[in-house]
């Protein structure tokens with residue numbers, strides 16, 4: 001039985017949530033009416049958050065994976081004292097409102113994660129829970145647990161049908177991330193109809209086999225039953241918990257239990273019917289002051305008190321453990337400027353080394369300077385060379401910074417986002433570049449959220465060789481370069497790679513993708529760290545005023561310089577531009593861009609071992625690869641695709657110079 005105020009609050013959330021959806025003529029009333037008691041119980045009885053200190057590091061994290069419940073989340077945040085007014089609620093889904101269609105991290109205070117693409121929230125929450133475990137092990141003392149919070153997720157049937165959620169949950173169970181609690185809004189309905197049309201998994205067996213606890217709440221309208229299950233889940237155990245909570249989609253409406261209510265706003269008449277059925281007497285957009293008062297007491301003040309107790313604990317900690325406290329503060333602000341470059345591996349001009357080896361070495365070195373770097377590879381450590389420091393992260397070694405992600409590129413990338421989102425840590429993940437396809441939806445979330453996750457990839461081109469077309473990237477660079485708010489670096493040699501990696505580890509906004517070669521490439525005299533920071537620069541300037549240009553990046557730079565030198569010996573003066581990052585170059589001021597790519601220098605050829613499309617922004621003629629690759633020995637590949645000095649020289653002459 002729910003108390004009077006629980007009942008009143010839940011009804012208010014249902015009605016107000018539906019009112020704003022109806023006003024917007026857009027949104028998802030189904031979950032707003034069905035899962036209300038889950039949200040309400042979690043917020044009023046468990047979630048420790050503080051609207052006056054939204055970045056409080058030890059707050060519980062609330063991850064809404066079912067992003068279509070945004071109307072409910074905004075209404076709850078409004079009740080809980082966050083800066084969302086009734087007018088903001090009334091502007092639900094309108095242009096530039098604080099209440100956009102799906103929750104947007106960095107846009108609406110109190111939103112912990114951008115959500116909408118189902119499954120992402122569940123997977124990202126695994127990274128958040130992992131970060132919590134690591135920081136807990138790093139900083140807590142027997143008499144002062146300064147990191148000690150839960151990560152709560154609300155998800156629906158759709159979230160758990162997504163592969164990314166399953167990949168991540170499998171890892172979370174394996175790593176025994178026991179502070180992770182998933183509240184599953186189980187209503188047997190999804191957008192297209194009954195869940196039984198598309199799935200018949202035995203959820204209990206499924207999650208138990210992944211080493212999760214499983215609890216069932218049969219009446220998802222009963223706050224005490226939900227409360228009891230959350231309490232059990234919080235009790236110490238060595239497993240994360242999934243609580244399956246049976247609810248009725250569209251509860252209280254004419255379409256109760258039907259999939260049609262999932263995303264169809266109620267009409268004014270249906271809204272009146274809902275209010276009548278729920279005995280709701282307030283006028284439109286009106287809230288009984290008792291509901292506000294209840295939320296003030298049970299969310300706002302309870303959260304503020306938890307935060308104030310924590311601050312007291314932290315001040316004791318600061319006194320007793322001043323060194324650890326100092327380090328803790330560094331972690332919180334990612335305040336690890338690299339100043340000591342003494343042991344940074346350097347390379348001599350003329351050395352030959354693959355950029356993946358350099359990527360791994362710089363990361364190892366950076367990890368020694370930045371103790372808050374945490375990540376690893378998707379079962380490809382010997383290939384990508386990417387690993388975290390201090391041993392493998394596990395239940396017994398939560399201090400380990402090397403995460404064995406297994407062959408789970410998608411979950412890896414979402415988990416990296418979770419690690420980064422937690423704050424205090426910076427996540428990275430690595431794999432074969434061609435499998436960035438598997439990681440892309442999570443990379444996109446990092447870009448949308450503007451968080452500084454790092455995605456490292458090796459085997460950047462057809463020069464993978466024998467593994468053939470399935471393993472040879474072609475269109476992946478185009479895909480990522482087309483993505484807003486991300487920096488895609490493809491360095492040319494050890495020096496460029498070192499510079500790009502340093503930018504990535506120190507970066508505080510927007511994700512980095514860094515792509516490295518499998519094969520050895522020469523260390524060039526012409527490459528330059530400052531140029532790398534600007535995205536593009538002149539790598540080779542002929543002795544006389546250039547009359548044409550080669551624009552390139554990655555392993556093709558050394559070839560282009562050779563081509564330019566050969567042409568110079570024939571009195572043809574060609575500039576070579578190294579462009580390791582198009583996005584960063586585009587951000588430079590016009591003067592710099594014109595200096596590197598003078599508009600009057602129209603004879604240009606761009607060269608890259610990948611799809612030609614992105615280069616037409618810079619050159620009207622491109623030598624790329626617009627077919628899939630071929631399985632063949634590495635040494636025959638450059639010839640096959642026209643990437644030898646001789647072939648490029650001929651092509652440049654016939655197609656650009658003598659045109």
Ligand SMILES: Cc1ncc(C[n+]2csc(CCOP(=O)(O)OP(=O)(O)O)c2C)c(N)n1
Pocket residue numbers: 030031066068116117118119155156157158159187189190191249262
């Ligand atoms: C990756 C992804 N695919 C599809 C959608 C579109 N979509 C949003 S909600 C939804 C239905 C999901 O069903 P369920 O999780 O059971 O939600 P309910 O209808 O019960 O609220 C779908 C298909 C999406 N948001 N993300």
Ligand SMILES: [Mg+2]
Pocket residue numbers: 156157158185186187188189190
């Ligand atoms: Mg459902």
